[in-house]
Amino acid sequence: MKFFVDTADIDAIRELNDLGMVDGVTTNPSLIKKSGRDIMEVTKEICDLVDGPVSAEVTATDAETMIAEGRKLAEIADNIAVKVPLTWDGLKACKVLADEGKMVNVTLCFSANQALLAAKAGATFISPFIGRLDDLNVDGLELIADIREIYDNYGFETQILAASIRTANHMSECAKIGADVATAPPAVIKGMANHVLTDKGLAAFVADIEAAGIKIL
Numbered sequence: 001m002k003f004f005v006d007t008a009d010i011d012a013i014r015e016l017n018d019l020g021m022v023d024g025v026t027t028n029p030s031l032i033k034k035s036g037r038d039i040m041e042v043t044k045e046i047c048d049l050v051d052g053p054v055s056a057e058v059t060a061t062d063a064e065t066m067i068a069e070g071r072k073l074a075e076i077a078d079n080i081a082v083k084v085p086l087t088w089d090g091l092k093a094c095k096v097l098a099d100e101g102k103m104v105n106v107t108l109c110f111s112a113n114q115a116l117l118a119a120k121a122g123a124t125f126i127s128p129f130i131g132r133l134d135d136l137n138v139d140g141l142e143l144i145a146d147i148r149e150i151y152d153n154y155g156f157e158t159q160i161l162a163a164s165i166r167t168a169n170h171m172s173e174c175a176k177i178g179a180d181v182a183t184a185p186p187a188v189i190k191g192m193a194n195h196v197l198t199d200k201g202l203a204a205f206v207a208d209i210e211a212a213g214i215k216i217l
Contacts, residue, residue: 026083057084063092104125
């Protein structure tokens with residue numbers, strides 16, 4: 001499973017990228033706002049930093065303007081994936097941009113039917129939002145499984161990009177189900193390394209090392 005990092009924080013992206021933990025980046029208007037930087041400037045810097053797809057989201061809601069914005073965003077770098085919402089207008093924009101050879105990430109997916117439409121429209125990525133479904137007491141992971149089954153049934157090449165990841169457990173469950181990609185905040189990706197038994201075992205090792213006076217350097 002590929003890891004995309006969900007942030008516009010350059011330092012956080014660089015740290016994970018240097019460790020080989022970044023296969024791509026996802027951004028959205030909220031993350032750009034949090035960075036406090038110009039959307040074109042920060043997106044260009046991210047594209048220069050990572051080799052994989054960088055999702056940059058349109059701000060319009062009508063198809064015509066989304067298409068125009070998508071074309072402008074795609075000019076930033078070859079690894080831009082234009083991010084459009086899963087609305088009827090978003091699907092129209094997806095079809096046009098995909099036919100032009102641009103990568104398209106269709107976001108805000110909350111049902112298998114929506115994912116099926118996105119695949120038919122030529123989406124490169126479909127982004128089902130796990131955490132937001134969980135907030136409504138709906139199993140977001142079940143949606144990933146449903147989309148995986150549908151796409152496999154018909155050989156759709158659209159990649160399942162699990163989004164709205166809240167926990168390290170979400171990451172491992174998405175991997176087991178067969179999501180192609182999971183995008184998560186830096187803290188969640190780094191948190192995957194944590195385990196109470198690892199901490200406990202390391203504390204015991206350190207205590208023994210200090211007691212024995214063991215030194216390597």
